[in-house]
Amino acid sequence: MICSELLPPVVEGDVSNRDNVLILGAVAYAPKVVSIWEGFRTVLEARRVPFDFVLFSNYERQVEALFSGAVHIAWNSPLAWIETDRVARARGRKASAVAMRDSDRDLTSAVIVRARESAQSLQDLSGATVAVGAADSPQATLIPLLHFAEAGREPGRKPQLLRHDVFVGKHGDHVGGERDAVRALLAGQADAACVLDANLLAFGQDGTLPPGATRVVFQTPPYDHCNFTVLDGPHGELVERFVEALLAMSYADPEVRSLMDQEGLKAWLPGRLTGYAQLERAVAKLGVIDGWLARMGAT
Amino acid sequence: MSPPDDGRAQVVDLEDLALDRGGDLLLRRALSALAPGARLEVRGRDPMLPIHLRAFCRKAGAALKSADGSSVAIAYVTGGAPTREQGAERAGAADPAEPGAIADRPAATWGLAPRGALVEAGVAPLMFPLADKDVVWCDDAGRLYAQAVAAQWDPATAIPWDADTNHAPEIEDAVVQIMTYLIENETAALLVPARFVASLHPHFREVMQLLAVQVADEARHIEVFSRRARLRRGELGLSTASGQASLRTLLEEPDFAEASFLLSVLGEGTFLSLLRFLHNHAPDPITAAVVRLAAQDEARHVAFGLGHLQRHIGRDAGLRARLAGAVERRHEALRQAEALDERVHDALVLLAAGSLSPSRIAEGHDLVRALHEDMHAARAQRLSRLGFTEAEAAALSNLHTRNFM
Numbered sequence: 190m191i192c193s194e195l196l197p198p199v200v201e202g203d204v205s206n207r208d209n210v211l212i213l214g215a216v217a218y219a220p221k222v223v224s225i226w227e228g229f230r231t232v233l234e235a236r237r238v239p240f241d242f243v244l245f246s247n248y249e250r251q252v253e254a255l256f257s258g259a260v261h262i263a264w265n266s267p268l269a270w271i272e273t274d275r276v277a278r279a280r281g282r283k284a285s286a287v288a289m290r291d292s293d294r295d296l297t298s299a300v301i302v303r304a305r306e307s308a309q310s311l312q313d314l315s316g317a318t319v320a321v322g323a324a325d326s327p328q329a330t331l332i333p334l335l336h337f338a339e340a341g342r343e344p345g346r347k348p349q350l351l352r353h354d355v356f357v358g359k360h361g362d363h364v365g366g367e368r369d370a371v372r373a374l375l376a377g378q379a380d381a382a383c384v385l386d387a388n389l390l391a392f393g394q395d396g397t398l399p400p401g402a403t404r405v406v407f408q409t410p411p412y413d414h415c416n417f418t419v420l421d422g423p424h425g426e427l428v429e430r431f432v433e434a435l436l437a438m439s440y441a442d443p444e445v446r447s448l449m450d451q452e453g454l455k456a457w458l459p460g461r462l463t464g465y466a467q468l469e470r471a472v473a474k475l476g477v478i479d480g481w482l483a484r485m486g487a488t
Numbered sequence: 489m490s491p492p493d494d495g496r497a498q499v500v501d502l503e504d505l506a507l508d509r510g511g512d513l514l515l516r517r518a519l520s521a522l523a524p525g526a527r528l529e530v531r532g533r534d535p536m537l538p539i540h541l542r543a544f545c546r547k548a549g550a551a552l553k554s555a556d557g558s559s560v561a562i563a564y565v566t567g568g569a570p571t572r573e574q575g576a577e578r579a580g581a582a583d584p585a586e587p588g589a590i591a592d593r594p595a596a597t598w599g600l601a602p603r604g605a606l607v608e609a610g611v612a613p614l615m616f617p618l619a620d621k622d623v624v625w626c627d628d629a630g631r632l633y634a635q636a637v638a639a640q641w642d643p644a645t646a647i648p649w650d651a652d653t654n655h656a657p658e659i660e661d662a663v664v665q666i667m668t669y670l671i672e673n674e675t676a677a678l679l680v681p682a683r684f685v686a687s688l689h690p691h692f693r694e695v696m697q698l699l700a701v702q703v704a705d706e707a708r709h710i711e712v713f714s715r716r717a718r719l720r721r722g723e724l725g726l727s728t729a730s731g732q733a734s735l736r737t738l739l740e741e742p743d744f745a746e747a748s749f750l751l752s753v754l755g756e757g758t759f760l761s762l763l764r765f766l767h768n769h770a771p772d773p774i775t776a777a778v779v780r781l782a783a784q785d786e787a788r789h790v791a792f793g794l795g796h797l798q799r800h801i802g803r804d805a806g807l808r809a810r811l812a813g814a815v816e817r818r819h820e821a822l823r824q825a826e827a828l829d830e831r832v833h834d835a836l837v838l839l840a841a842g843s844l845s846p847s848r849i850a851e852g853h854d855l856v857r858a859l860h861e862d863m864h865a866a867r868a869q870r871l872s873r874l875g876f877t878e879a880e881a882a883a884l885s886n887l888h889t890r891n892f893m
Contacts, residue, residue, distance in 0.1 A: 292546050299539055387543040389536070393508025400509050408539055440549065441570040443610025455549025455569035 210239040211427040213417075214251040214260035217244040218362035221451050228448040236434045239427070247358025248325075249481055252276065255420060256485075262287070262428060265418040266360035267327045267468050272478055272485075273418050279487035286416035286460030288432050292453050294464065295411035297386045298328050300336075301403040303374065308381070311340040311407050320351040320370035320379035325477060326361025327468050329370060332409055333383035335471035351379045364388060371397055381406065413464025432459075498522065502532035507540035515544065519568045527553075528565045538563070575609035580691060584630055592621045594691035603691050616689040618744055622803040626796035629694035636701040636788055643712045647777045653719060655771040658844055662835035663775055665725035666766065667717035669832045670782075671710050672727055673759070673893040676735040677789075678706035680751050684744050698792055705785040712778040719774065728829040734891035737818050745800055745807060746814040752793025754815070754885075755893040756786045757870050761863040762892055769840045769855070790870070797874055808875055812884055819887040828890045863892070 215226055226242040233240040243260055245251040248269035255263045256276060265273060270286060277284040300319070302308050308317070319337065322329025330352070351373055355365035367388050374382035375398070384392070386408070392398040417435075419428050435457040438445045449455065472478055482488050500518040505511040511532065518528050530541060541563050545552040553564035581589035582604030589603070596613035618624050626632075653660070685699040717724050738755065741747040763783035770776035801807045827833070833856065838844070841852025864885050871881035 291549055295542070295546065297539065297542060385543075386539050387547065390508055390512075390540045390543040393506065393536070393540075394512070398508070400506065405536065405539055439570070441574050443575055443608070446572075446610050453547070 209427065210241050211262060211424060211431050212260045213240065213242040213262045213264060214254055215242055215244055215264040216248055216251055216266070216359055216362065217246060218356065218359040225448055225451050228451075229445075232438075232445055232448070233431070233434055236437075238430045238434045240431065248272070248360050249358065253485070255418065256280075258422075261419065261422070261424045262431065263418045265416055266362065267412070267414050267416075267465055268325055268331070268360045268472070268478070270416055270418055271465060271468060271472055272481065273420075275478075275482055276485045276487040277420060279482075279485075283421040285419055285421075286462055287419055287428060288435050288457055288460050289413065289416040290452065290454035291456045291458050293414040293416065294458065294461075296328060296414055297411055298333050298383060298409045299386055299389050299405045300333055300381050300383055300407040301371075301374065301389065302381045302406050303377075304402055304404045306380065306404075308406050311337055313406070314381050316349075317380035318349040318351055318378070320353065320373040320382040322352075322366030322370055322383065323354050323357050323359070323361050323363075324352055325357055325359075326366060327412075327414075327471070328385040329361050329367045329383050329388075331471040331475060331477065332412060332467050333407075335467060335474055336407060336409055338474050339470075364391075368392065368397055371403075375399075375402065409467065411464065412467045413461065416460045498526065499529040499531065502530065502534065502537065504533050506534040506536055507544055508536070511537075511540075512544060515565075516548075519548065519550065519565065520571055522568070525566070530563045530565055541565075572608045573606060576606045577609065579603055579605055579607050584627075584694065590621055590625060591691060594619055594689045598689075598691060600690055603693050617687045618684060619689040619691075621692070622800055623744055624688060624692050624695050624796060626695060626792060626799055628795045629692075629698050629792065632788055632792050632795070633694050633698045633701065636698065636705070636785075639784060639788070640701075640704075641708075641781055643708055643715070646781055647712060648773050649715070649719075651773040653772040653774060656843065658838065659771045659842065660720050661725075662838040663771065664717045664721050664723075665831055665835040666839065667713045668725035668727060669731060669829075669835075670713045671717070671724070672731060672735065673755075674706045674709045674713065674782075676738050676893065677751060677756065678703050678710065680738055680741075680747055681706075683739075684747070687744075695796070702785075702789050702792075705789070709778075709782045709785070712781070716774055716778050725835075726831050728831060730824075730829050731832070731891055733824075734822055734889045735893060737821050737889075738893070741814070741818075743810075743814075745797060746811060748793050749797055749811045750814060750818060751893070752789050753797065753870055753874070754867060754888050756789045756793070757867055758863045758888065758892045759783075759786050760790060761859060761866055765836070765855075765859045765862075766839070769842070771839065771842070794870060794873060801875055811874070812876070812880065815884050815887050818889065822889055822891075828892070 213226070215222055217223065222244060226244070230240050230242060243254070245254065248266050249272065251260070251263050252265070252269050252272050254260045255273060263269065263273065273284045300311065308314050321333065324330060351370070353366040353369035353373070355369065356363040361367070367384050370379070370382040371384060371392055373379045389398070393400070436459070438449070438457055440446055440449055440455045479488065498518065500514055502511045502514060505514070507515065511534070515530065522528055542552060545565055549567070549569035551566045553566070579594065579598040579601050580591050580603045582602070584590055596615050596619070597611045598607050599611050599614035601607045681699040681702045685696055685703065688696050688699065690696055738747065738751050741750060760783055763779045763786065766779040767776050767783065770779065836856050836859070837849060837852040839852070840855040841848040867885040867888060868881040871884055872878060876884065
């Protein structure tokens, strides 16, 4: 028998050893996030975009990693976008939203009541108990509460809040908080509930909301949701290639269709900043990220 | 929905139907029928329609022009993402008689799709090692499957379990030993097709169904042989080392054609003679019924084995030599076991004799010798149907395991 010298294995294409790789941060709000980004990594690599990803358990940790340089692009919730933008401004840097899903545009939230209740508007809910989602959910808590506040109903006093803090840190990405809010409404524990329009439809379809059981008393103006956020810096060319590859993806292409289905989009679109004004006002009014901003030196 | 006309929007009127109570179905149908760039007018009276419609369109990738809050909501929907039919592929045809219905090499990406279905592009490949029509297909599979389904029998009612069994105890012992032997043989005959059905591309639906029924047949045989064995005895007979060694070689055969040849053509074919023999010499109506019903099923298994191997041999000139090699290899592996296990042999002799008297035993012995000759002649005849010459068939038949299966 001939023995050869024992050599360490060489791993071809080991991404951790490569320079000039775009590293994306995403929050793992559900197990499918792993398969989504593994899938996109394969597709992007095949399309000559050197790409890797890191998953976070919460958006604040992800934004911090964007500033530390551990990730180069963050798949941000709308609240994480505002957090990034605030810190960037405080530090003299520039944050940009470079791409988003078609389904991130023009969302609305609804305030619903039991169908037989008399309330017709937010004003009619004076003194009411309002069921909301997680404390950091733009769609099921922050934006609806902004409208309560702007209608003269200060949060925390009147109406009373019934919070459903499912996975705080994930900015309401997990639907559990909204579902619990709706159940609280149906159980009579709350007089109204705040819910994303898409979940209003989904809860009707899956039977969470019985037909005719509820009524919409208020619908917010449209707002935007997630975006890919980058900071000014040395990765501009890679970011451009990444965005170009995203925008070139077609739902007609079977290679990416199932990934797009899982991620909930039919087309990637360029980023835009026109849809975050309501959340900006909500953050200012409700002060929900003040503590975190202070820790980041951005107050 | 009104038909498309000169530039005006098509209309879907949901009346009072909510999108979360089935209105989405009507909307999806209308959208899928919409020409590229055409506009769909959506009407409805459900108060939630405007907000539901917004969410629906965002998910569908469709553009929503306006959704007012009046008592009758009217909105205009344009576009929508490409449908799942785009790039999809038809997986052969459901009717196997249609030209091109059965693919020679069905794609791994067809996966579990029914034959004849439209398969969406992008299905992750599902690897089925048995995916070659030449290897697995039998033009008669559909007919054999239908016949198998029609011939299913219920062990509880098809067998006269209450009939008298008042033969001598030594004859009952012989029956129990034979039933024990049959059960372990049928267990092997269950496991071999079960293993292959799990490897078979579901595109060959009729073959898959036939193998599945074959497995179910053997399960039933095991049930009735077990029940017969325990009618008058608390325990089963002896499971012999040589019997198990012979059956083991069937389980270890990895090639579908070779395993099918050894099991169905040679093994189950030989069993047809054995079951007929047991029927002729059954000491009671229960034993006669279980072996008769089992033989009906086994005949079908043999027919399928012969059918697909005949077709396969017609397309692969080297197959006959491989099959012969398989018999020779098995013979070499079983060289130590040169004869049928004596417990089984004695039980057969005793059953045919009907008693322990020397003169009857001599008769029984002669009948078992005749059984061996009958088995050999039937095997050689089946081998000749696969194109082996008379001399080859006789030689190969002689190499077949002495254990019958």
